[in-house]
Amino acid sequence: MTMLDVRAISHRYGQKQVLDGVTFSVEKGEIFGILGPNGSGKTTLLKLISKELPLTSGEIVIDGRPLMALSAKQWARLAAVLPQTVETAHGYTVKEMVALGRYAHQHGLFPTWTTEDETAVQQALAAVGLAGKIDEPLERLSGGERQRAYLARALAQEPQLLLLDEPTNHMDMSGQVRLLNQLARAAHARGLTVVAVFHDMSVASLYCDRVLVLKEGKTAALGAPADVMTPGLLNEVFAVPVVRQAHPAAAKPVFSFVPQHKCEETLLTGGLRPSFLDDAVVLAARQPLRVLSSALVGAGFQWATHFVNRHVGLDYDCRDAEEEMRRYLERHRFPVARTVGMMTAVDVRDAVWRRENGEAFSVSVLATAGVGNAVDAARAWQHQPLAVKPGTINLIIVIDGTLTEAAFVQAVMTATEAKTKALADRLIGDRETGTIATGTSTDSVAVAATQTGRVFAYAGTATELGREIGRLVYEATVEALDRWEKRGKRR
Numbered sequence: 001m002t003m004l005d006v007r008a009i010s011h012r013y014g015q016k017q018v019l020d021g022v023t024f025s026v027e028k029g030e031i032f033g034i035l036g037p038n039g040s041g042k043t044t045l046l047k048l049i050s051k052e053l054p055l056t057s058g059e060i061v062i063d064g065r066p067l068m069a070l071s072a073k074q075w076a077r078l079a080a081v082l083p084q085t086v087e088t089a090h091g092y093t094v095k096e097m098v099a100l101g102r103y104a105h106q107h108g109l110f111p112t113w114t115t116e117d118e119t120a121v122q123q124a125l126a127a128v129g130l131a132g133k134i135d136e137p138l139e140r141l142s143g144g145e146r147q148r149a150y151l152a153r154a155l156a157q158e159p160q161l162l163l164l165d166e167p168t169n170h171m172d173m174s175g176q177v178r179l180l181n182q183l184a185r186a187a188h189a190r191g192l193t194v195v196a197v198f199h200d201m202s203v204a205s206l207y208c209d210r211v212l213v214l215k216e217g218k219t220a221a222l223g224a225p226a227d228v229m230t231p232g233l234l235n236e237v238f239a240v241p242v243v244r245q246a247h248p249a250a251a252k253p254v255f256s257f258v259p260q261h262k263c264e265e266t267l268l269t270g271g272l273r274p275s276f277l278d279d280a281v282v283l284a285a286r287q288p289l290r291v292l293s294s295a296l297v298g299a300g301f302q303w304a305t306h307f308v309n310r311h312v313g314l315d316y317d318c319r320d321a322e323e324e325m326r327r328y329l330e331r332h333r334f335p336v337a338r339t340v341g342m343m344t345a346v347d348v349r350d351a352v353w354r355r356e357n358g359e360a361f362s363v364s365v366l367a368t369a370g371v372g373n374a375v376d377a378a379r380a381w382q383h384q385p386l387a388v389k390p391g392t393i394n395l396i397i398v399i400d401g402t403l404t405e406a407a408f409v410q411a412v413m414t415a416t417e418a419k420t421k422a423l424a425d426r427l428i429g430d431r432e433t434g435t436i437a438t439g440t441s442t443d444s445v446a447v448a449a450t451q452t453g454r455v456f457a458y459a460g461t462a463t464e465l466g467r468e469i470g471r472l473v474y475e476a477t478v479e480a481l482d483r484w485e486k487r488g489k490r491r
């Protein structure tokens with residue numbers, strides 16, 4: 001059911017056209033965002049809907065009734081507005097100011113304060129987290145608290161349609177989250193319709209069902225955030241490069257911009273070499289590298305400076321290996337938040353380091369390999385419940401260049417295929433199935449890139465980069481297996 005219908009509205013201030021033929025409608029219970037650069041007409045649009053500016057062109061219908069036909073009081077029973085800037089009403093306490101929101105619900109010449117009025121005010125104050133400040137004079141509140149008090153006044157109005165101009169302006173993170181969650185709950189539970197101007201693209205994406213993107217008073221896009229908020233559109237409308245990524249926990253995109261200085265210098269890892277502790281082989285880069293890894297610490301996408309492949313004895317038994325590894329890294333003064341940490345039962349002195357300095361790019365590989373635990377992935381289902389034996393293949397691949405996310409994933413695939421081929425050529429078997437093994441049951445991989453210089457869109461075996469990764473991983477794995485075998489025979 002439509003709550004708000006805006007049809008072909010335009011607006012001029014003098015000669016200046018600030019809205020031009022904007023059309024959209026908002027369903028009951030929807031959270032609808034209005035986005036756009038400064039001066040694109042967002043506030044003007046809200047002012048037209050809230051009758052603060054006269055409508056001279058187009059039509060606005062609220063809950064089936066033309067805006068023109070609604071008296072101020074009728075409008076206030078349907079809709080409430082939280083403007084961008086509110087003059088502080090001196091001499092009022094928080095509660096008195098919030099109580100003004102009940103005006104539209106009061107009747108007669110001498111209206112009385114009813115239980116419903118009191119409940120609405122108390123609920124609104126609780127919703128914005130100001131229940132403890134009801135008797136405070138408004139002018140003694142901080143900017144963020146004052147914003148919340150005005151929002152409480154709008155909520156106390158118990159509107160069906162809430163118009164908000166940058167509602168989270170001045171609010172700290174917990175205030176923003178509380179307010180936005182509150183709006184989402186009210187939209188879901190009682191069909192409150194919210195139309196709000198947002199400047200934060202990620203907030204709009206996380207909370208809005210649909211967004212209208214304005215550019216110079218015209219509709220640049222209208223639809224679900226995931227569909228219309230593309231980097232191309234945002235780049236065009238806001239004139240800055242925008243990076244879009246999937247939120248790690250919600251099925252929504254989030255957005256960030258790239259700081260200018262990031263692109264200026266090309267980082268090279270030419271000086272990068274493994275160093276050895278008693279029980280670990282370490283790579284330490286001077287600048288953070290972007291990493292995709294399956295490591296125990298620092299898994300997923302990360303920025304990391306340190307890569308630690310730590311030896312643990314055959315008797316290593318820790319229920320929370322990740323936490324124990326973090327403590328190990330802390331003890332050895334590694335910057336845990338910027339460290340990728342792996343474990344191996346292999347003697348780390350047998351680690352193999354390979355580097356190929358190509359003309360166009362460089363790739364390095366650090367490999368440790370033990371295959372006491374070798375498994376054929378295609379037949380792993382035939383194994384008895386896992387009896388973990390020592391042996392892991394850990395690969396760290398470092399690339400000078402800029403990799404797309406697809407290239408990171410392809411680099412992992414290429415490295416895995418090359419590792420598997422190394423095992424096949426060395427006839428490493430899966431002892432339980434009697435077939436050729438494809439890896440071990442606890443292998444780890446990390447692909448790290450400087451993210452400066454040449455861009456690699458792909459890293460499969462059809463590409464120069466993929467071919468280099470394949471060769472180096474294969475050679476390093478074979479050599480690491482040789483060293484592991486020799487050490488085994490010496491024992």
Ligand SMILES: Nc1ncnc2c1ncn2[C@@H]1O[C@H](COP(=O)(O)OP(=O)(O)OP(=O)(O)O)[C@@H](O)[C@H]1O
Pocket residue numbers: 013016018036037038039040041042043044045
């Ligand atoms: N009362 C006014 N008289 C003349 N011009 C105005 C008036 N109010 C706004 N404008 C102009 O209209 C244009 C749109 O203003 P509006 O406030 O609607 O933009 P906005 O998208 O809300 O911007 P912001 O993100 O900065 O809040 C701007 O160029 C502004 O200078």
